[in-house]
Every structure is written in C-alpha cells, then in structure tokens.
Amino acid sequence: MDVVRRSGRNKRQVKRLISVVLSGVALLCLAACHSAAGEADTPSIAVTILPQKEIVHQIVGNRFHVEVLIPPGFNPATFAPAPSRIRRLGRSLAWFRIGKLPVERTWTDRIRSVYPNLEIVDTSRGVEWIVPQGHDHRHSNGVDPHIWLSPRLMLIQAENIMNAMVRLDPEHGEEYRRNYRQLARKIKALDKQIHDMLADLPRRSFMVFHPSWAYFACDYALEQVVIEAEGKSPAPGDLSRIIALARREGLRTVFVQPQFDTAAAKVVAREINGRVVILDPLAEDWAENLISTARKLRTAQEVSLR
Template sequence: MMIIRYCVFALFMGLSGIGAESSTKQKPLVLVSVPPQAYFVRAIAGDSVEVRSVVPADVSPETYEPKPSQARAFMQAAVFFGVGMSYEASLQARLASTNRALLYVDLAHRVLDHDRHDEHTHTKVDSSTHAHDPHIWLSLKLAKPKAQAMYERLCAINPAYKDSYAKNLAALFARIDRIQRDLGAILKEQKGRAFLVIHPAFGYLAQEFGLEEIALEEDGKEIKLKALNRLPKIVEQKRIRTLFIQPQFDKERAESIAKTLGLNVEILDSLNENWEESLYAFAHKIKEQ
C-alpha cells in the first residue's frame, strides 16, 4: 500500500506544471474531501466557484487513495476542505511542493474542541477506541462553525462575492436551524434507542439526538469474529430489528450478517451529496426501524 501511495504522489509531483494552464477567467476550483461538503460550498458560493469531491460518492473515504487522474485538479485548486480523513495528511504534505497556492483546511480541527474531541463516543461491539471521528458533516451541532470556516476561506479566494456569500451563509444558518427543529420533532420519541450500523458514521447525530450507535466496523477494517459472536446478545438486549448498511461497503457481507441475526436491512448513505436529504432520511429510518 505504501509503495502504491508513493507512486501516486510521485506522479503528482511529475505533473506539477499542469496548473500553469489554468486561466484567470476560470472560476476558482474548490476541492472537498467527501461529497456532502459540496452541499455547503454550493449553499454559500452558488455557481461562483467550481466544486469537486476528491472521494467519489460510491467509495469509502477511510480506505481511499487519490488517483493520478486527479492530479490536474490538485494543481489548479485554490482550496481543499478536508475533514481529517487519513489520506488527507499525506496528500497535503506532498502537495505543498507542487501547488503552494493550494490551502488545505482541516475543518475537523477548526470546529472540534481538541480537549474534548472524544466526547462523541460510539458504542462498539469491538473494544478498541476511535481517537478521531472525521464524520463531522453528519453533525448539526458542528454545521454552523464548519460553514463559517468555509465562508471565511471562500471570501478570501473570491472577495468580490463577500456580500453575496454573507447573505447565503445567513440563509444556510436558518436552514440548519429548521433541520435541527424538524429532526428533533421526528426523533423526539426515539431517545435512548439503539441502532446497528456496519460503519460508524452517525455518531455525532446519535449523540445530538440521544440515540446510541452500535457499529460493527471501525476505520474501514473488516468486522472481527469476536464482535460477531457478541452480536446476538446485543441485538436482543437493545431490541434491534434493523441493520443499516452504506452503499460504499460490502453489501453481501452485511446481508449475510443480517440474515443470521434475523434483521431487516436498510440503506443509510452517509456520503449523499444532498446533505439535507441524508439527514431527513436518517431521522425517518431511525424512527421507522
């Protein structure tokens, strides 16, 4: 894996001159780590910028490796909004010498309280701990400070649109407040309820609405036999009837586990680019499980 990674970035380095083609007439290119972040960029900047996600919607960001075909985008981008995925740090370090104008903004570090970053703990079948949860886009509590950080950087790269961005940001804040109220009403009777997922992406929402996320996987690693052996007791104790799976992970494996446990299978897409839609889908499916 390390050999592949270095080969990829060696190619990035070799293509460092590509960015010279970029025209001043082009819209600033904004890169985001995962698709849902594009929702925020568009909500604030509209069509005044071009936005692309580094990780495709059908791939797990925990195990993603940037492709050589993405080199041109990295050479031309003005800013890269990350969330603290493991691939971001190594990518940023190597890009520093190929596109010095590209600013990497780790939104996780911008919005999380470093002294309390483990507050959003998950319930895991595995006993290991999760030092950092990068799924900050699946948090309503963090949505406003994240949007504020993005707004500030977008204003810096496109200052002529500052007033327009400020109005859009205010509208986005109002939308976040509405979503918060709506989800609170939908999940009002669900406090204390546990839900079972393959991958631990919904821990922030679980904490914010008094739910308990039980995750089988951690950091993209395969589910351990020890964890599977403990599942029947947990499912019975928590009165779990549904296993939620994500499109980016092994569907056959998940369905096999669900069949063994007598559970229904439902899809929750944590990488849906329509952030608002994904939050409402989460709330309704948790209520109906």
Template structure:
C-alpha cells in the same frame, strides 16, 4: 533487480507527481474565474457549494466507495493542482494525499474542520467506554447543529480569499444555515422518543448525529475491520439487548456481512451514506428508518 526496476505502481506514482507539478507550474486561474475549492467527499461539496454558489468551483477528491481503501486517480489529482482552498475533514485518505497536494501546490490554503468545535473519538461497541481513543471521527458534518459552525467557517474563509464576493457568500451562508436549522427542528422531535436507544451501523459514520440526539452508535466494524466471529456475536447480543431497529449500511462497507447480521436480527438494512452529495436526504433517510422500523422481536 527490484532496486534497479521499481514496480509499475511506483513508476506510475512518479509520473503522476511529475504531471501534477507541471500543471501547478503552468496552470494559473484566469482573472474572474471561480474560486477553486477542493473537498474530500461529496457531502462537503454540497455544503461548500451551498455557500459558494457560482463564485466557487468545488472539486471532490473522493467520489465514492470505501475511503479507507481509496487512492485518487492521476486525473483527479491533476484537477486539484491549481485549487486555492482545501476543506479538510481528516478522512483516512487525506492523511497521505493532502500533504502531497500541498507539496506541489504550496499556495493551497487549508481549512481544517477538526479545529472547529473539536472532534469525538470513533465508537467501539466492544469496550465498556464505547469510544476508543485511537481514532478521531472525521464525520462532523452529520450533526446539523455542528454543521452550522462549518458553514460559518466556510463563509469566513471564502470571504478572505474572495473579498469581492462578501455579500454573495453571506447571503448564501444564511440560506444554508436556515436549511440546517429547519432540518434540526424537523428531526429532533422525531428522535426525541428514541433517546437512549441505539443506532446500529456497519461503519461508524453517524456518531456526531447520534451524540446530538441522544443515541448510541454501535458499529459492527472493530477498529476499521470486519469483526471476528466472537466479536460479531457480542455486537449482535448488544444490538438485541438495546433494541436496534435497523442496520445502517454505508456503500463500500461490508454489504455481505451486514445483510447476514440483519437477517439474524430480523431487522432491515437501510442504505444511509454520510459521505453522499444528498446531505439532507441521507439524514432524513436515516431518521425516517429509525422512526418507522420496529424493534427487534
């Protein structure tokens, strides 16, 4: 019976593919229309839009929540059917959805950020070597200095796709780069006294920033999942030993457990989203909390 009557979810997926295919066949960007660039998360939209300005329309595949459990809607996928560029970070949902986009939009160009400056491994607080080798960390933009490389790569690719906009992209790229250099100059002296300290997070989304400024990121999650009771106790003991000042929570990741841990450790929970559109504000929120929060008593 199941073979003859596929599940509703399977039928919906087939319908989505058909709709997107038809859109890809019949929707063609108009002459003089903005370059359509797709990204995985709002933080990258901010960087791409900063370089592209009015010559670029930036489309976001993932609007919010846990990217591990995310599945884009038919409307969102259809909107990407005629995108000319996808800026790929390597987030979990991109592994399955970007190849599908490429299949129905063969002309889609890919800018793979993982090939720019290399990637680190995701932190694991429960091993001697706190980075395990099974999961590359995609959140490279959280390091303002590394983000300068991303901006240069975005600029180059936009110029390749839209040579008439060369002067426009170069001017805006320099403006964004100045903002990033200013951000680094602002937060580096704030974090310098904390060098060697810890950045306690629920989900490991701030590793590149931690590396840049000499912090160790300690995640509560273990292998992308909530820890067992024994694992959680080990993480809390480590946080106490290393003097964690706050617990940083990304929306969509373990709110209940994070607040329970923070109560046990007598530290505040700070919402700091590495995926958020307010790229500069998110980093400043995290740094300000590290600067002002007292160590565990």
C-alpha cells in the same frame, strides 16, 4: 426515363438528409465545446467529499465550480486519487478539507509540495472531536472523522468556509456572508426537524456496521451499536456477542453503508430475524440524506415493535 428521374431525386434527398445530420452534429459539437469552455473559464473550489459540495455551493453560488476529490462509491479510508484529480484540485483557489479523513492525512503534504500556492482550509476548526471507544480510528489520528453528519457541527464548518472565502475573495465578501446567513437558517431548521422526528423514539439505540454516525447520535441523544471491531469484520466471538445484544435490545435492523462489505451485517440480520438497510454518510444531498436517515431510524423502531 422515369426510373432515372426517381433515382436522381432519391440521391438529392439522401444528400439533403446527410447535410442535415452533419449540421446537427456540428451544432452539438459547438455546444459541447462552448459548455466545456464555460466550465473551464469558471474558477474552482475543491472539497474532499460529496456532502461538502452543496454546502460550499450555497456559500459561493455560481462564482466557482466545486471539484470533489473522492468520487461516489469510494471508501475514504482506502481511496487514492488519480493524477488527474490531483491536478484539478491543484488548480483550485482553495481545498476545503473535513480535517481528519484518511485520504487527507495521506495526501495533504504531497499535494502541498506540488501546489504550494493552493490554499488548504481545515473546516473542522472549533469542532470538538469524538474519541471512539473500542474502534480503530488510528487512520484518523485517533478521532472519529465523520463531523459532517452533525447539523450542529456543520454550522461550524460552514462558518469556516465563509470566513475563508471572505479572506480569499474580499470583493464578494458581503455576498458570501449573506449566503452563509441564509444557509445557517436552513441548517438550524433542519436540526429542529430531525429533533422533532426522533424525540419520541421509545428506544434510543440503533445498529450499524461501521461507526459513522456517532456525531449524529450525539446530537439527538441516540446510541449506535457497532458491528465492526477495530476497523475489521468481527471475529466469531464478537459476532455472537453482538447478536445477543441486538436480541436483548430488540434491534431488528442493521444499517450499512455502500462503501463497505456487508457480509457480516447480513449474518447478524439473519440471526436476529431482521433486515439490512443502507445509510450512506457520503450521499451528495447532505440535508435530504440526514432527513432520510431520521426516517429510516423511525421505521427501524416500528419494525422492532411489530
């Protein structure tokens, strides 16, 4: 009889446990559905690359969800968006383009033909482009597209974003203007901080595999020495010339970005008794990434002077 009672109690306990677990699962499902519905109810703004996301968010606040066309880890020169990404972009109020990235050049007309009501905003309006010497930027209409890596030029892009939002959503125009003014103060303070960090560097050159940092270098009187030749890994003769230049300039750090193959950079680093360090021009936290870049450039100088 005791065995029967214990068996009955055990069954009731198991049933209560199953009931609790199922209730918990149901609550989690409801929460997930509510979250998904909440995000779906929020109108969206699209950008091309991750560094734009925080800039747009600081202007529009929580009024819009920010969609990013190119996900982390992909090369903008070769990226082809999946249909699902195109659909999300097409449902947005506007698409804020950098201006001359290869993916924009390839896909803008196609996207416009499918979503004719999508507002496509070129944030580079008013920017003075750099035309690189000796490097293949044919995929970007002959100019260097990396304008977001300059705080000075990001001010122009942010103002273009603000003006577009005031035009598209005039009801909240004053809010967007106020947010832009706050953002502009932050960008100017960032610019000064980076300038102070780099002003006293004894050497003004640094070595990179892909020429992403020309606008940053221009802002702070630096010069990037590029390993890549016309958009490709260098030929043996070019590699020898670069190694000789690095030795002559006392460069012992080769900066690479995670979206590119680093084999040639590692060869150079080995030959100059140096090291390979990542600088990611597509990092999401735009401001912190530029501060981190300045720190790495200072460290590279310290390494070369040892």
